[in-house]
Amino acid sequence: xxxxxxxxxxxxxxxxxxxxxxxxxxxxxxxxxxxxxxxxxxxxxxxxxxxxxxxxxxxxxxxxxxxxxxxxxxxxxxxxxxxxxxxxxxxxxxxxxxxxxxxxxxxxxxxxxxxxxxxxxxxxxxxxxxxxxxxxxxxxxxxxxxxxx
Amino acid sequence: xxxxxxxxxxxxxxxxxxxxxxxxxxxxxxxxxxxxxxxxxxxxxxxxxxxxxxxxxxxxxxxxxxxxxxxxxxxxxxxxxxxxxxxxxxxxxxxxxxxxxxxxxxxxxxxxxxxxxxxxxxxxxxxxxxxxxxxxxxxxxxxxxxxxxxxxxxxxxxxxxxxxxxxxxxxxxxxxxxxxxxxxxxxxxxxxxxxxxxxxxxxxxxxxxxxxxxxxxxxxxxxxxxxxxxxxxxxxxxxxxxxxxxxxxxxxxxxxxxxxxxxxxxxxxxxxxxxxxxxxxxxxxxxxxxxxxxxxxxxxxxxxxxxxxxxxxxxxxxxxxxxxxxxxxxxxxxxxxxxxxxxxxxxxxxxxxxxxxxxxxxxxxxxxxxxxxxxxxxxxxxxxxxxxxxxxxxxxxxxxxxxxxxxxxxxxxxxxxxxxxxxxxxxxxxxxxxxxxxxxxxxxxxxxxxxxxxxxxxxxxxxxxxxxxxxxxxxxxxxxxxxxxxxxxxxxxxxxxxxxxx
Numbered sequence: 001x002x003x004x005x006x007x008x009x010x011x012x013x014x015x016x017x018x019x020x021x022x023x024x025x026x027x028x029x030x031x032x033x034x035x036x037x038x039x040x041x042x043x044x045x046x047x048x049x050x051x052x053x054x055x056x057x058x059x060x061x062x063x064x065x066x067x068x069x070x071x072x073x074x075x076x077x078x079x080x081x082x083x084x085x086x087x088x089x090x091x092x093x094x095x096x097x098x099x100x101x102x103x104x105x106x107x108x109x110x111x112x113x114x115x116x117x118x119x120x121x122x123x124x125x126x127x128x129x130x131x132x133x134x135x136x137x138x139x140x141x142x143x144x145x146x147x148x149x
Numbered sequence: 150x151x152x153x154x155x156x157x158x159x160x161x162x163x164x165x166x167x168x169x170x171x172x173x174x175x176x177x178x179x180x181x182x183x184x185x186x187x188x189x190x191x192x193x194x195x196x197x198x199x200x201x202x203x204x205x206x207x208x209x210x211x212x213x214x215x216x217x218x219x220x221x222x223x224x225x226x227x228x229x230x231x232x233x234x235x236x237x238x239x240x241x242x243x244x245x246x247x248x249x250x251x252x253x254x255x256x257x258x259x260x261x262x263x264x265x266x267x268x269x270x271x272x273x274x275x276x277x278x279x280x281x282x283x284x285x286x287x288x289x290x291x292x293x294x295x296x297x298x299x300x301x302x303x304x305x306x307x308x309x310x311x312x313x314x315x316x317x318x319x320x321x322x323x324x325x326x327x328x329x330x331x332x333x334x335x336x337x338x339x340x341x342x343x344x345x346x347x348x349x350x351x352x353x354x355x356x357x358x359x360x361x362x363x364x365x366x367x368x369x370x371x372x373x374x375x376x377x378x379x380x381x382x383x384x385x386x387x388x389x390x391x392x393x394x395x396x397x398x399x400x401x402x403x404x405x406x407x408x409x410x411x412x413x414x415x416x417x418x419x420x421x422x423x424x425x426x427x428x429x430x431x432x433x434x435x436x437x438x439x440x441x442x443x444x445x446x447x448x449x450x451x452x453x454x455x456x457x458x459x460x461x462x463x464x465x466x467x468x469x470x471x472x473x474x475x476x477x478x479x480x481x482x483x484x485x486x487x488x489x490x491x492x493x494x495x496x497x498x499x500x501x502x503x504x505x506x507x508x509x510x511x512x513x514x515x516x517x518x519x520x521x522x523x524x525x526x527x528x529x530x531x532x533x534x535x536x537x538x539x540x541x542x543x544x545x546x547x548x549x550x551x552x553x554x555x556x557x558x559x560x561x562x563x564x565x566x567x568x569x570x571x572x573x574x575x576x577x578x579x580x581x582x583x584x585x586x587x588x589x590x591x592x593x594x595x596x597x598x599x600x601x602x603x604x605x606x607x608x609x610x611x612x613x614x615x616x617x618x619x620x621x622x623x624x625x626x627x628x629x630x631x632x633x634x635x636x637x638x639x640x641x642x643x644x645x646x647x648x649x650x651x
Contacts, residue, residue: 004475004477007485009253009484013484064255064439067427070487
């Protein structure tokens with residue numbers, strides 16, 4: 001049985017939502033855990049920048065000739081969904097653990113979609129890889145916070 | 150997946166834009182229907198000959214001042230137009246989906262290609278430069294000046310309501326001409342939106358006019374002595390026997406881009422996975438309603454034994470059918486949808502008729518798009534699913550004639566030379582593509598095939614704005630093409646000056 005493809009539009013929509021949710025998540029962390037407020041706020045801002053960057057790249061690159069509706073084969077977006085709501089009373093270290101999980105999932109999403117679309121979507125996969133790198137760096141920073149907490 | 154918000158909330162009353170005024174037409178109104186939902190989204194007038202005459206007069210009046218406006222100032226108007234299009238990118242794209250039916254990815258792609266033409270035309274100060282040579286004889290210099298001609302008519306097709314008029318309009322206007330756009334009456338909303346933006350971009354009244362309608366408007370344009378040239382994109386019978394012939398009779402310049410039957414050639418060494426993705430876009434993108442769409446897929450067995458060829462053919466066709474059967478069909482504003490409806494019910498019936506003809510002629514129907522499965526609950530009126538035939542012969546109706554719908558015809562040929570002969574037997578010559586890893590085959594294909602747009606491992610051979618949109622044989626009538634430098638040459642006259650001072 002052939003795995004169906006999904007459209008670039010659906011993937012970009014999901015990606016935008018992922019970055020918006022991530023931004024809100026880090027804003028919440030900044031409110032609750034003052035000791036790392038600046039870092040969390042910088043992550044929140046970076047996620048909004050990521051969203052703008054990827055949407056802009058998609059809109060500037062998309063043409064009717066590229067295989068936009070057939071570039072992501074067998075990709076299940078549900079695999080990358082992440083609950084970003086933080087329960088009341090979550091400890092700082094649990095919040096960091098959740099942030100690391102989020103970053104793990106997000107960078108995997110960005111890398112997977114970059115790989116899947118590499119030969120079909122012109123410069124769009126390069127933008128995906130760039131965001132994956134940023135999210136991976138973010139994970140390293142959270143990891144070091146976690147170790148020192 | 151949820152449907153994106155529709156930008157058209159109430160039925161629009163489309164007017165004509167003549168001399169900077171939005172004018173109600175005296176002609177009858179017809180309904181513009183969203184083919185996915187079957188809801189009326191606009192009413193468009195079938196304008197009269199008098200109205201086209203009024204538009205020509207307005208354009209003629211605006212011409213002297215516009216042609217003497219510095220090219221840089223004209224370019225700045227286009228750059229402002231570009232900015233406005235970027236600001237309204239999403240709205241413009243969704244309107245195309247609503248009025249035409251294409252998916253949102255396809256509409257955004259169309260908006261982008263349209264904007265690219267505006268960007269390229271904004272390079273007019275360089276593009277329009279002439280050339281010179283000193284001392285062609287002692288003390289005598291000679292030079293060429295490019296000058297605008299006056300008024301041009303642009304007749305758009307239904308399949309790309311936003312982009313196709315922009316293959317011509319920004320170049321004509323950048324060069325100092327005035328234009329009258331006649332959009333397809335099936336989907337005229339995009340061109341009305343563009344005309345609104347030209348006003349905001351500072352393009353003077355009368356330079357960019359829009360007159361909606363049908364045959365009377367086209368005839369009015371063709372007959373009017375005040376129109377210097379016509380750009381047309383549409384069917385071959387109209388493009389050849391009406392537009393090209395009448396422009397010849399009345400001494401108008403003409404670009405007439407017409408129908409197609411495009412071949413994709415699969416060589417035994419092609420990358421199957423990537424070829425399949427390219428084929429899906431080519432055959433089923435825009436629901437097959439484009440002059441660059443793949444129509445015939447030729448599987449070539451060059452250098453293979455009978456057994457090897459059968460294995461390759463079966464593997465490829467099975468995969469092709471399997472992937473085509475997963476294509477999600479529905480309303481294009483649902484972002485998960487990969488193929489939208491046909492533009493209207495009549496078009497669907499015509500395509501369904503072609504499918505039936507294929508069955509009667511003995512082609513093997515591997516995937517029957519008449520069995521409709523949709524993502525979402527939409528009226529079936531304009532929808533078809535992808536159709537795949539195999540064992541199609543080039544002289545069958547489905548192998549020979551333009552279907553303009555989501556139908557793929559797969560053919561067998563044993564050699565590369567036979568594949569080229571098969572392409573050449575067809576009267577059209579818009580585009581052809583080869584899928585191979587062999588540079589020699591690719592080079593021979595590019596060199597020999599008589600088609601205007603050649604793809605090498607590219608399924609949809611759509612030229613960028615800075616290249617001409619070519620075409621040969623029954624796919625193109627004229628000399629110069631739309632887009633890029635050729636459009637600038639089309640919209641300007643080369644005046645030669647030979648100068649001596651005593």
